[in-house]
Amino acid sequence: xxxxxxxxxxxxxxxxxxxxxxxxxxxxxxxxxxxxxxxxxxxxxxxxxxxxxxxxxxxxxxxxxxxxxxxxxxxxxxxxxxxxxxxxxxxxxxxxxxxxxxxxxxxxxxxx
Amino acid sequence: xxxxxxxxxxxxxxxxxxxxxxxxxxxxxxxxxxxxxxxxxxxxxxxxxxxxxxxxxxxxxxxxxxxxxxxxxxxxxxxxxxxxxxxxxxxxxxxxxxxxxxxxxxxxxxxx
Numbered sequence: 001x002x003x004x005x006x007x008x009x010x011x012x013x014x015x016x017x018x019x020x021x022x023x024x025x026x027x028x029x030x031x032x033x034x035x036x037x038x039x040x041x042x043x044x045x046x047x048x049x050x051x052x053x054x055x056x057x058x059x060x061x062x063x064x065x066x067x068x069x070x071x072x073x074x075x076x077x078x079x080x081x082x083x084x085x086x087x088x089x090x091x092x093x094x095x096x097x098x099x100x101x102x103x104x105x106x107x108x109x110x111x112x
Numbered sequence: 113x114x115x116x117x118x119x120x121x122x123x124x125x126x127x128x129x130x131x132x133x134x135x136x137x138x139x140x141x142x143x144x145x146x147x148x149x150x151x152x153x154x155x156x157x158x159x160x161x162x163x164x165x166x167x168x169x170x171x172x173x174x175x176x177x178x179x180x181x182x183x184x185x186x187x188x189x190x191x192x193x194x195x196x197x198x199x200x201x202x203x204x205x206x207x208x209x210x211x212x213x214x215x216x217x218x219x220x221x222x223x224x
Contacts, residue, residue: 004155042116042201042214043156056211091155100146101212103155 002026004104006092012110018080021107025073025094031055033101034067034077035091043091049075079109087111115139116204118215126223131189133218135202138183142204146212147176147187150199159200160187192222 005024013019025032030051035043046065048055051072060067064083069075079086089108093101117136125131133147143164148156162169162176162185169176175188189196202215 006155040121040216042118042203042216044214045211048211093155100158100161103148103157105153105155 004092004094004102006090006104006107008107009105010108010110012112013082014112015084016081018078019082019109020076020078021090021092021109023075023077023092023104025075025092026102029094029096029102030072031095031097031101032069032075033093033095034075035093037089037091037106039088046077082109082111084111114216115142116202116213116215118202118218120218121216122219122221124221124223125192127194128191131187131192131196131220131222133187133189133200133202133220135185135187135215136183137185137204137213139204139206139213140183141206142213143207144205145176145178145185146203146205147174148201148203148214150201150217156201189220192220194222194224196220197222 007022032049034046037043046060047057047067049069052069067077089106091106092104095101115138146161147159149159150156160171160174160176162178178185199217199219201217203212205212
């Protein structure tokens with residue numbers, strides 16, 4: 001069974017630039033999550049989708065972050081414009097309903 | 113709000129000995145607890161979980177203990193192996209949703 005795929009694996013941008021991350025969840029998993037993991041901290045949930053609907057985006061900085069899951073499968077997370085404090089690993093995870101989450105390898109973002 | 117806390121950022125043990133990783137939580141609504149293991153440049157992978165109706169769950173060398181009254185759980189690895197060297201995250205979720213809260217992680221080093 002293929003795991004959660006994410007791209008790119010690494011991205012370096014300057015502050016005020018825009019960046020987008022892509023996630024392809026495990027086939028059949030209705031729930032998709034985006035996490036931000038800052039160095040030395042645990043993953044923090046940014047947004048949770050159930051199929052193509054948003055379940056929880058209470059911790060998403062909506063002035064600069066946006067995410068979509070148009071067809072209920074792949075998802076993109078965008079940051080526009082990026083700030084220095086956005087440097088982190090962005091993890092995508094998927095799960096069947098009310099079950100443990102399976103994580104992708106993450107995208108390491110460095111904002112200079 | 114740090115609802116899940118791992119107060120030891122690192123732990124070093126000798127191969128063959130027991131590793132004990134600790135986790136405390138503050139939200140009494142949490143009823144499902146998980147441990148994830150993370151190697152460098154990879155996403156977290158699910159290790160073991162426990163429901164609040166149990167106080168112990170065992171899977172091979174890994175055992176998770178839950179003390180609801182103390183809001184404390186621990187992961188025991190016996191015997192520890194060098195391949196267990198990784199960062200271990202404790203996570204917890206409430207029955208109302210699948211939104212997990214993660215601890216900051218504990219870096220385990222098992223020395224040969």
